[in-house]
Amino acid sequence: MIKPIGSDELQPRFIYDDSEHDKLSKEAEGLPSVVISSQAAGNAVMMGGGYFNPLKGFMNVADAMGAAEKMTLTDGSFFPVPVMCLLENADAIGNAKRIALRDPNVDGNPVLAIMDVEAIEQVSDAQMKIMTDKVYRTDDSEHPGVAAFNSQGQTAVSGPIQVLNFSYFQTEFPDTFRTAVEIRNEIAERGWKKIVAFQTRNPMHLAHEELCHMAMERLGCDGLVIHMLLGKLKPGDIPAPVRDAAIRKMVEVYFPPNSAMVTGYGFDMLYAGPREAVLHAYFRQNMGATHFIIGRDHAGVGDYYGAFDAQTIFEDEVPAGAMDIEIFKADHTAWSKKLNKVVMMCEAPDHEKDDFVLLSGTKVREMLGNGEAPPKEFSRPEVAKILIDYYQSLN
Amino acid sequence: MIKPIGSDELQPRFIYDDSEHDKLSKEAEGLPSVVISSQAAGNAVMMGGGYFNPLKGFMNVADAMGAAEKMTLTDGSFFPVPVMCLLENADAIGNAKRIALRDPNVDGNPVLAIMDVEAIEQVSDAQMKIMTDKVYRTDDSEHPGVAAFNSQGQTAVSGPIQVLNFSYFQTEFPDTFRTAVEIRNEIAERGWKKIVAFQTRNPMHLAHEELCHMAMERLGCDGLVIHMLLGKLKPGDIPAPVRDAAIRKMVEVYFPPNSAMVTGYGFDMLYAGPREAVLHAYFRQNMGATHFIIGRDHAGVGDYYGAFDAQTIFEDEVPAGAMDIEIFKADHTAWSKKLNKVVMMCEAPDHEKDDFVLLSGTKVREMLGNGEAPPKEFSRPEVAKILIDYYQSLN
Numbered sequence A, B: 001m002i003k004p005i006g007s008d009e010l011q012p013r014f015i016y017d018d019s020e021h022d023k024l025s026k027e028a029e030g031l032p033s034v035v036i037s038s039q040a041a042g043n044a045v046m047m048g049g050g051y052f053n054p055l056k057g058f059m060n061v062a063d064a065m066g067a068a069e070k071m072t073l074t075d076g077s078f079f080p081v082p083v084m085c086l087l088e089n090a091d092a093i094g095n096a097k098r099i100a101l102r103d104p105n106v107d108g109n110p111v112l113a114i115m116d117v118e119a120i121e122q123v124s125d126a127q128m129k130i131m132t133d134k135v136y137r138t139d140d141s142e143h144p145g146v147a148a149f150n151s152q153g154q155t156a157v158s159g160p161i162q163v164l165n166f167s168y169f170q171t172e173f174p175d176t177f178r179t180a181v182e183i184r185n186e187i188a189e190r191g192w193k194k195i196v197a198f199q200t201r202n203p204m205h206l207a208h209e210e211l212c213h214m215a216m217e218r219l220g221c222d223g224l225v226i227h228m229l230l231g232k233l234k235p236g237d238i239p240a241p242v243r244d245a246a247i248r249k250m251v252e253v254y255f256p257p258n259s260a261m262v263t264g265y266g267f268d269m270l271y272a273g274p275r276e277a278v279l280h281a282y283f284r285q286n287m288g289a290t291h292f293i294i295g296r297d298h299a300g301v302g303d304y305y306g307a308f309d310a311q312t313i314f315e316d317e318v319p320a321g322a323m324d325i326e327i328f329k330a331d332h333t334a335w336s337k338k339l340n341k342v343v344m345m346c347e348a349p350d351h352e353k354d355d356f357v358l359l360s361g362t363k364v365r366e367m368l369g370n371g372e373a374p375p376k377e378f379s380r381p382e383v384a385k386i387l388i389d390y391y392q393s394l395n
Helices: A018-029 A038-048 A061-070 A125-136 A144-150 A167-172 A180-190 A206-219 A240-254 A273-286 A309-316 A361-369 A381-394 B018-029 B038-048 B061-070 B125-136 B144-150 B167-172 B180-190 B206-219 B240-254 B273-286 B309-316 B361-369 B381-394
Strands: A033-035 A098-102 A111-116 A119-122 A155-163 A195-200 A223-230 A260-266 A291-294 A326-329 A333-336 A341-344 B033-035 B098-102 B111-116 B119-122 B155-163 B195-200 B223-230 B260-266 B291-294 B326-329 B333-336 B341-344
Touching: A018 A098, A018 A111, A038 A098, A038 A111, A038 A144, A038 A155, A038 A167, A038 A260, A061 A125, A061 A155, A125 A144, A125 A273, A167 A260, A180 A223, A180 A260, A180 B180, A195 A206, A206 A223, A206 A291, A206 A326, A206 A333, A206 A341, A223 A240, A240 A260, A240 A381, A240 B240, A273 A291, A273 A309, A309 A326, A361 A381, B018 B098, B018 B111, B038 B098, B038 B111, B038 B144, B038 B155, B038 B167, B038 B260, B061 B125, B061 B155, B125 B144, B125 B273, B167 B260, B180 B223, B180 B260, B195 B206, B206 B223, B206 B291, B206 B326, B206 B333, B206 B341, B223 B240, B240 B260, B240 B381, B273 B291, B273 B309, B309 B326, B361 B381
Parallel strands: A033 A098, A195 A223, A195 A291, A223 A260, A291 A326, B033 B098, B195 B223, B195 B291, B223 B260, B291 B326
Antiparallel strands: A098 A111, A111 A155, A119 A155, A333 A341, B098 B111, B111 B155, B119 B155, B333 B341
């Protein structure tokens, strides 16, 4: 199996040993504690599950600046984005060497992790600007990722962590949330050798399904890991159980047995486009994938990034040899009326826009809300049925 | 976490190391091979997943007789049933020291495991009879477990195995099949401390759901593992995806977040009543459960066993200290019209049969087939809807 990044075996920061876990949980209740930001909590969950291997905890400012500026930490190791625990202030910490990090996203703010405090540093305005400029390619405060990053405070507390739970992700998405440890394990048990990962936050329509089939076929993969970003719902989002049911039904009907896994991970979206694509590839290698699909506008927002920046960054900026996972470069896919099948749009240069079956998200939601299945060139009927049932249940 | 039986850490027989797996898969193609029985294949899958820890492979006749007669192997260790690889003959093996065991349940009979052959022995008619008498409490050839056991042949090949896949279970039940390794892992990640396991082969109606709630509440459990026996379907069985959907919907709606896992294991039913109950408890400890629910007529068939034999065997026959898992003794549960709730029938001694809402399986299937939901005292409406949709789709 493909090795994790930076070590021969995955070294998750979650404490699996039961008595150690009990001991730490008790200790945590007596420690000085801080409620951390949602972004920091997401980072802790990812480190807990082994996704950010070999990171042991939150970066100090020098490492974070290195990650932002050249994806390289002070010890020369590779990491594509800063992983920071930024606070408004460190008053609650004092001189403590060990502190409890409390979860901002769960009632009562239970302890998510214990940190060995190695440094407490102030991040200057200039450093904050460099980091956003590098990671988000903008310091525009309208950019949702920049806004979230800047809203945390400028006091960086850093050091290794021991993770005690997986926040609300395990609880709210029990059938889908999986750690990198679990996914590696299951890949081994399924006997897959060549595995492509697909990132999604939404139910998958025919174009997404066919993109996965294309990637598997062209790469010769025996396994597909559909890997959903899980997180709090925004109004209008399709609830996780419905999205899951739709994706599972698609897998059941349209994928051969033992060829696809439906899983998810707990993290906040960065909207960092190309840099986030590199992070996405990074943690897919850690979970055991050999290939990762990156399409047009991957992890982007607004018009901050060029359509294929999230692909070219792998050649232009990622240090050579930093990762073993390979990128499957894709374009949007859509049904071609001329060819009567789903094609990658860049591979149909003679097509005009009208030659494709294209529907906006708004239009699709409107149809489903009216109990109307989108055309079969757009949606599998089994998937449409699940989504229609959901929208009808809202009325 | 509760320790596995017989070792501090689980020692699954599946080969998780990728390069070792490749090496063995190649080696296997050149080895003499035998197609094993479905029962032996089920045993191999269970050993692969760590459920039969610390067994390393198939028992020789002395160990199998010890297991049958007093649940004790020749080295003094505990195991509740013989785990044998019985063949019609060993002609294909010759003097080979290493052989491939081929899967009878998958097209093309792929290699399921490699065995280091330690012994090839003939089992006498008398020994076969002792084993069935002890394990099944009968040698009646009409008993489905006895019939299956006796149909395999009387040549026992024994020795440690290295398991290479999980037969059709992983393939056909991808969302539900779990190894003991995976379940232990997930229990740790969920942070559960006291876990009760529930055995089922069917969708769960209100009485089963309430039995689980009762067990959790009385035992003070923070986790429930619903653990389905997976296997080939018999005509009239509800397909796995429908059963899964019904159970997952029940968990989603009627269990608090992070309190229940929906999982399954791959094995053939033995119908060995009390002995099978002990085996069921054995492998639940190995997967990390601290408690196991055993009700009336557990794993029985016909009238071979007394209603509570599967409970009393734990006091009467299981060697003291053999297992750490504890049994939650249950009776049938049903809705009481007098008390307006589900009760354990033995705890309502003043009730007559008519005081309960009882429906036969045949009656329930008939109602569902007619698109009629059973009364809410019998079925949750959300569960009934899924089952009705399925039965309607057959018409």
